[in-house]
Amino acid sequence: MDEFWTIQQAAAALQVHERTIRRWIGDGRLKAVRVARTIRLPRGAVEALAAATNGHEQADHSVGCPGEGNGAMSEEKKDAVVQAGLQDVVAGESSICFIDGERGRLVYRGYDAVELAEHSTFEEVAYLLWYGRLPGRVEFEAFLDSFTGSMELPVETVMILRMFPKAATPMEVLRTAVSSMGHWDPDSGCTRLDACLRKAIRLTERIPLVITAHQRLRHGKEPVHPIPGKSIAYNFLYTLQGTEPDPDWVRAFDVALTLHADHEWNASTFTARVVASTMADMYSGVTAAIGALKGPLHGGANEEVIKMLQQIGGPERAEGWVKDALARKVKIPGFGHRVYRTDDPRAPVLKRYAEMLTRKSGDTRLFETACAVEQVTRDNTRVYPNVDFYSGLCYHAMGIEAELFTPIFAMSRTVGWTAHILEQWTKNRIIRPRAQYTGLTDIRYVPLDERGT
Structure with missing residues (x-):
């Protein structure tokens, strides 16, 4: 039995859309790891979440589902992991200041x-x-x-x-x-x-x-x-x-x-x-x-x-x-x-x-x-x-x-x-940086006069 599932497998097991899985990864509800440059989720964690939700959390239709005029997302975007607030994201290099959060040290240019x-x-x-x-x-x-x-x-x-x-x-x-x-x-x-x-x-x-x-x-x-x-x-x-x-x-x-x-x-x-x-x-x-x-x-x-x-x-x-x-x-x-x-x-x-x-x-x-x-x-x-x-x-x-x-x-x-x-x-x-898009795509424009009130 596989220890890790793909996003697609997790979505199928939880009966939710793949974008919902990515959102849960971003807010910490699901922990993800990278295996051979792809996102994987521990099978046990997915099954535990499935048991906890008991099928009550369904697909997030506000972001649309396949076949509803959404268009396809690129593979690069599908593999993106959203870190809310850029938590723990290393966005660049600097030699000015270092924080050792585990040991409680603050360093300026090498000096305590x-x-x-x-x-x-x-x-x-x-x-x-x-x-x-x-x-x-x-x-x-x-x-x-x-x-x-x-x-x-x-x-x-x-x-x-x-x-x-x-x-x-x-x-x-x-x-x-x-x-x-x-x-x-x-x-x-x-x-x-x-x-x-x-x-x-x-x-x-x-x-x-x-x-x-x-x-x-x-x-x-x-x-x-x-x-x-x-x-x-x-x-x-x-x-x-x-x-x-x-x-x-x-x-x-x-x-x-x-x-x-x-x-x-x-x-x-x-x-x-x-x-x-x-x-x-x-x-x-x-x-x-x-x-x-x-x-x-x-x-x-x-x-x-x-x-x-x-x-x-x-x-x-x-x-x-x-x-x-x-x-x-x-x-x-x-x-x-x-x-x-x-x-x-x-x-x-x-x-x-x-x-x-x-x-x-x-x-x-x-x-x-x-x-x-x-x-x-x-x-x-x-x-x-x-x-x-x-x-x-x-x-x-x-x-x-x-x-x-x-x-x-x-x-x-x-x-x-x-x-x-x-x-x-x-x-x-x-x-x-890039953003993980969660909205609809390919919606047909309806002229204002045809939209009703």
């Missing part, structure tokens, strides 16, 4: 990201991601000098920021402002590598200033000019709050920026690479990436964590809240990850800084609640806190409004986005 966060700086990591190596002292000093020339926003950008309605969210403003800044970039229209690197530097330096200038304007305050020679972390806090930032805040913020600098081919980075593959300019790629990050399934989780902790109200209420959420199958913000099968290596680092910052502020209740939520969740599930669970607590302890958490994500990830855009251009081929 946690080690970089603890011992390096965000600016040095930016150099590493863009140039592929760490700089020497003279190189790094010259690199830092290049940031100084980009530290002021174009006058036109500030004028645009003043025009936004109060209802505009910080992410909406950031998306539009970044798109407009391309018009006033001195290297606009130039595609040489040195020009594109200068664009990456300007974007990395100016996006924080867009965020802080708009936040001050919407609260009736004038933008604050950054201080040349200071770090991006320092100037973000300074231009946001208008006062000399606490050194511990600056250090913690720099660590958070470093840990968010890149994360392989996530949704926003993949978006940036797709746009770059069309040979669109760098500002288009970053604008598109911001648009992807704006979606709640990608960005915004750390903001939801703060809301959740405030709703719980204290560590003594954490156990009841978590168990109730689990019973109702409600997703707990800040937990779980598509790639990591163990602890997100960034979370413990940010947890330490969150503890330090909240103790320094004198208000540890949210942090204690977070620790209680983490413990109860660990005791009752196999999911772990991700980078979002403690990052928001760090920002909250610095007095940063929750609505800025996702824009902060964008300002740090700009380094990664631009590095991936540059890498995409080095060996470019337009990214153009």
